[in-house]
Amino acid sequence: MKIIQFITHMHELGGAQMHVYALSKALKSSGHEVTVIGSGSCELTEELTADGIPYIPLRWLTVPIKPTWDLRAFFEARRIIKKIHPAIVCIHSSKAGIIGRLAAGSLSIPVIFTAHSWSFSGELSPRKKAFFTYLERQMGKTTDGIITVSHHDFMQAIEKKIAPRRQMQLIHNGIPDNERRIIRAKNSYDPVKLLMVARFAEPKNHRLLLISLSRIKQHPWHLTLVGDGPLLEASKKLAEDLDIRDQVTFTGEDRNIVKHMNEADIFLLISQSEGLPLSIIEAMREGLPVIASDVGGVDELITHRRHGLLVAKGSEGDLTAALHQLITNNYLRDSFGNMARQTYEKSFTFSRTFEQTENYYKEIVNRRLLT
Template sequence: MRVVYVITRSDVMGGASVHLLDLAKGMKDLGHEVVILVGGQGIVVDRATQLGIDCRSLKYLVREISLLADINGYFELSKTLADLKPDIVHLHSAKAGILGRVAAKRNALPAVYTAHGWPFTEGVSARKRKLYAGIERAMARICERIITVSEYDRDIAIKHNVSSIDQMVVVHNGMPEVPQSLCTKHQLEAAKLVMVARFEEPKDQRAVIAALASITDLQWSMEFIGDGPNMDSVKSLVQKLGLSHRVTFLGARDDVPERLNRADALVLVSSWEGLPLTILEAMRAGLPVIASDVGGVSEAVSDGISGYLVPREGHGMLVEALRRLITEPETRAKMGEAGRLRFESEFTFGMMLQRTLSVYHGILEDKT
């Protein structure tokens, strides 16, 4: 089988990029022919090359809305798909999902779109929700399957009449395993907290800092892993609150599993989500998780068992959850073990790969 994966940005490694690279490598390892098409040159191209995956840069596939670039992007993508003649076109990210579905339709190629969280989810303004739902409703008519990474995303797509139930398939994200040595060993010293996320919407590092500022009487340190346009404002807030000696900004890192291994808990505060890979990474490492109860997060984190879920903009509950995990090392260890067991039973990469492969086979069977 020849599969072409398409994603918009090559300049950042977000959850969708990590997901796509893992999936492409898994398919290649199974003996399938894989090509990745991505906008521009950047880290995604570099990582794909390191993995031995054929990755091709498209000049006009850009994230920003631009009529001229988008028209050129459509024709560029359409011609590339016509040349490659894949059995399946699998699209990731909003812009690639729109242009890719239209280009696949023009070439009579079966298309799959993975929604890594919908742009009409709760937390987005009502006006934008209405606009984006209308766009996705139109796009759903010209592809064979839509994969959602959570039950939550499937349900809100049904609620907004985006697609029929039969067209949508839930495939929870999964993560490749790491060596046993990278499973967290919990320490009985000052709690080391970590947040792995880009500094841009929907992530809210400022809310984490505000909560930590109210519990300076406790022993904790905080690491932020990731970069992005909002980093400078968060750094300024940390300095203003006098927390610079406790908060570290590490930028984008290639050693996230190792950093998680040295941490005691993961914190992820967001306005909206699909099913964040960073939460699965933490569960894989045996870490308890404090996260916003948005999107499909509750499908991974069991509140009070493997971590704590806090409501969107729930400052008081976030403070209380942090206080508990910082002061209760036994709870951290117990919750981390529960999260690890949940990862092993529900969120391994092998499970995700086989479920995705079943989607491909189902589409090809329907075509025969």
């Protein structure tokens, strides 16, 4: 089956980009002919090309709304889709979700949209929320199938009347297992090693994490922050201002996440909004306890006081208390980490995600053929 994977941009190592990368490689291995299109490039696109999966960069596609550019991006995407003539176009992220569905629809090609989180989620003004909800509702009418990666996003779509239930499918994200997983010996005199892997940009909340940790800087902890982004320098300055710079390592962008997780004792994801974060699933795979903001689909991964601790969005008090509790309690860390690993094995492997996704692609193509 010829398949196009269409994503807004591939110039960073985000969750949606990693999902498209892994899914495209698995689809090719399963015998499908896959092409990826989007804007920008990174090492992921180079690896896709090296593996025989064409990547076609779009010149006019941007994240912000730019009517003239968006119109050009529509015709550019339509020309490429028409030339490839796939059995289905599978779209990821909001901007591609609009342009791709319009382009594929104009060619009568079946289309699936994967909502890694909805455009109307997060910290938006009521006016913007209403506008993006209206857009998603209109696009839902042009979509053969919608995949949500969390039950939270599925129920949001029902509540906002984005599409009827029969048009949607819940498929949780999953990642491949790490066969060489290392169980790191913990010395009692080591500082507790904290890790957060996230871009320094909204909706992530590095600021809240640093402020909360400064309240307990007398405890033996060390924080590693992996990622790049526009708020990186401001975060470095904040760490200095809070007098915790010596306890924080900023690595910049680094794809070797497993190395950092093998060295960590606690994984953190402090954010204002999420879909179903791959970084938490990676931490569960490595048997790490998790402290995370209770937003989006996070509670579908982490059960409070079973796999880690969930904290209220934006609550410095909640976060400081959770950090203190896990930093000072080795037994809880081990217990939560073991349960996280078991839950990963049961529910969040990539093989499970891929099987459900491939079957849904086939179902949508066959459904269109019968109409």
